[in-house]
Amino acid sequence: MNVADYPDALPGPLAEFQSVTKWYGAVIGVNDISVTLEAGITGLLGPNGAGKTTFIKLLTGQLRPSLGNVLVCDAPARSAAARRHIGYCPDADAFYEEMSGRQFVRTMARLHGMSAVESRERTEQALAEVGMLDRADRTLRGCSKGMRQRIKLAQALVHQPAVLVVDEPLNGIDPVGRRELMELFRRCAARGQAVLVSSHILDEMDELADRIVFMGRGRVLAVGTLPDIRAMFAGQPLQIRIACRQQRELATRLIPWDQVLRIELSGIDELLLQVVRPDDFFRQFGELIQATSFDVSRLETTDTTTEATFQHVMSAAAKF
Amino acid sequence: MSSAPTSPAALVELTQLSHFYGKFQALKNVSLTVAPGAIGLIGQNGAGKSTLLKILLGLLNPSSGRGTVLGFDLVRQRHELRGRIGFMPEAESLIPGMRGVDLVALAGELSGMPRRQALRRAHEVLSYLELDEVRYRQCDGYSVGMKQRLKLAAALVHDPQLLLLDEPTAGLDPQGRDAMLRLLHAIASRHGKSLILSTHLLGDIDRVCEQVIIVDRGSILGCGRIGELRQHSLGRYRLRWRGDDSGFAQALTESGLTIQTTPRAGEVVVEVPADWKTVRFFEIAARHSAILSDVVPEEEDLPRLYHRLIGTDSRLASTPATGYPKS
Amino acid sequence: MELDQAGYRTWEGQPRSPWWGCLSIVRVGLSLIFRRWVFWILIGLGLLNFLFHFAFIYLKATLSVQNENIARFLDNYKVTGTGQAYADFMFAQAGICALLLAFAGSTLIGSDYRQGGMVFYLSRGIGKWHYIVGKLLTIAAVVTIVTTLPALILFIEYGTLSNSFQYFLDNPRVLCGILGYGTVLAVVQSLLIFAIAAWVPRTVPLVMTWLGLFALLKGLADAMRAIDGNRYWLLLGFWDDMNRLGRWCFGSLDPNRIPSAGYCLAVLAALCVVSLVLIVRRVRAVEVVS
């Protein structure tokens, strides 16, 4: 096989939502979303009921959009042609239980239209990729949750799709396994595949995703890299934690600053600050420390994590 | 015979406990003493966590060895014991077709509460877990988060002294997870319940537990207060800054510090000598017009502690390098 | 004043004996069945049969005052008030009940094995015997509600409407028959459906096994008897065994006809023991796995 099989040879976005709306009866699932997916890892975030599942089902062609188009590699997502380019690792923990992992992946390869020889080869590759080469002969019924997740992933990788959609891939996987799988997603992204990961665990997203799609109440609230999204909330007050042996002296120095909205003494030698215009604050703070040589053992911005950004996005969305 | 010792010093006490599934030994001569409190249970898939939980619950007879939980013998007093334990299983263990409040009340009755008391407690616990609005709906229509809280409600309804939780936050969204952890923390700290929390998310344990049991391949690798197991002060700082990108990092190297770069731009981890003062970071930053926003001493957090004890590198070395052949 | 009235509160009561839990299982199981419309089709069918009889008895009582002939005409429709009539009524109800159980089996028991209900039950303060007894009682209660209870009501109605209480005094055997037949049905069917549902939890195979057991075994019994006229083969038809035993309770089984009530009892008892062994093995297996 050659590199041209991989999607970086294809022009344009790998998948595209063109003002897609989907409703079930009177209930709206997603409302007028337009997003493109490109090579790299995209994280899909949002609380339960935000429309993530609908988004994924639209992308994998299980649902037909009520309005708009979903394109995968320039084919409508519901067509068989589009499904050739999509690998989907579903959330539900269901398999053809009586098969072994290897048989299952091979079956899926055959259902993708591969010949027996080809499917055998690709199965071995996919199993190697998820680190299950030596453990794939046990029947799925007797496999642990982590092994099942990996087999599910192998199944999604076996036809070398341009777009890989993984729904909650890290549920039930132990910390070591998590790292391995995250590494795997990165390799896929590096090959030019578009990887869409939906997950609830924000700190992992923080580490993993190149781009994040925030969803809430059926709409896409924000798209972009984490720093981009964070920059959108630059005006928001920041939470800062400072540990300093001269707790009270430092506090008295900081009170007059107009960037500092609130100071809270917490613990033996800790300060919790709420500041605006952080750049100003940090510059001034640096100068202060150099001038006074207070012994600051910790300076930490506590809400730059995805979790905090998530809170910001959600509260911002609630304002309109 | 059913009277328990008035105040058991140890919550769990196991001596030389083993368990076999056929020939496979799931637990190998485990001896363990745990004081009451919030306890985290971590380990790889298949390390024996669920087996341990099931034995503590009295669902499974250990093949050899003995133990007590809450002062009750694991084998001989298992019914009395189980009435004092709340178990929240990982698998979906609901009875389809039942309303939420009926299910919780049933759980209470099965643990020995009289019917009216159980119903009263069920309402109380459900509203405590913020399920008031859905309590009259059928439980198979609940969302993942609601199901998790319903399972917790069923485990809490008879006011047990010890809660066993198997992956309570699996499948929850961030807000749900946050709420669940706050709840567990409150139950443990404010209401004096003990909990044993088995999870893969080390962050959960960090937030709720003060003790931890680390299981690997059927043996206990570490057991005790997280603070005691942890190695303090690794002599490393994580720095984040705004502005100038590379100059600052270079200046750090020139001041004789070893640098590990992280995947993020504008962030490094530096190793410092013993007599290092943090002021010097600010000085170097000022010289290179970089604005320091984070100076965080690196402690051994739970993931690192875990990886140290399990014996894998914290930065992952074990990924198989085999991918698609690129030819 | 503190806010301890809000939020989590403790409960300080003495836990009751786990056997109380069985009653809860029964109550919940019944509510599960009587809440689903599919079962109401069958329950409705049984109810129809019951109301039919109920109305006939009433008609007979009121009209026979005016015209003796009407009473004799109505007796053609088996509302004679004799043991035979009740046995026939219960036989019909038992058939409906068997259908009901075929569907209810997977709701009551099968789903425990497929959807984690076992873990729910067994991780509470009850043991496996409490669980088994609770479930068996539930099924027995369903059988009783569909068969014995309506028959008892008819019996009381007939007696009350016949102007004197002599009817009750004259027919003690009928009461004993109703209770006896009901018990046989309840015990055998509950054990049998539990055993089958525990091993074949899905609806379709469950229904197939359940029906096959009654319908095909009866066919086999008839065919075997046709070979050489050996009537002991009829024991293979479990459904008829229950019926024969029931009629014996009513006192209307011909004692000289083979097979006799004793043989039926032995066969059914063996069947129950086998079922019980199957049930216990299955519950124990789940304890280990789940």
Add this chain to the structure above:
Amino acid sequence: MKTTLSACGHLFWLTIRRQLCSRQTLACVALTGLCALIVLAWSRQADPTAKKLAEQVLVPTFVAFLMPIFAICYGASGIGGEREDQTLIYLLIVPITRPLVYFTKALAGLALVAGWTGGSLFLLCRLAGVPGLKLFAMFLPAALLGGLAYASLFLLVGAVFRHGTIISLVYWFFLEVLFGNLPGIVKRVSVAFYVRCMIYDSGGDLQLGPLGRVAREMFLPVSGMAATATLSAAVVALLALGVLLFETREYRDAC
């Protein structure tokens, strides 16, 4: 095109293999075995005739019981079983269009039902000896068509309703068993009626018919040709309807 064909072919074999290796097959084997025992026992009696065999054994046990059971087993579980196990999703993400998925699965299901019906009928007739072999040709077309009609109906039910298997069973009990045996023309909605019409028509010289005078008078049969045509049309129409509904349906529960 070629890849689609090979994928469909694999799906066909996969369906057959999985259905054959399920517990239902065990139950079918057990029931067939019981029927075989009945036939064996029956054939030992003093005076076995073809008419008696048809009336006492084949119609009540095979046509009324075994054949619908096969159809429910392999029909309702075709799509319905995959939905129940939540594995339908795997068929919806492979590059086979939905109509083809349904069609392939239906073909596999129909083949299984036809195989089981034909096979078990042959076995039973064989065991019954000479009278049985006489009846085999007479029963085969009716049994096959009836089985296929049942199977395509239950496939459709399984694809449309969430509790497809239960609904199929309820349908069988009430419409087929209850209505099918009512006197008058109500029974013309049931498959069993047409199957029996075909049997009675082809078994003309044996004077087959419903037992009992009233039942015989109130049976009101249609001609064998009409029954055959109705059943064949039903199979085709139900299949087409199934394909159409499967294409447009969106499974929210199963995926």
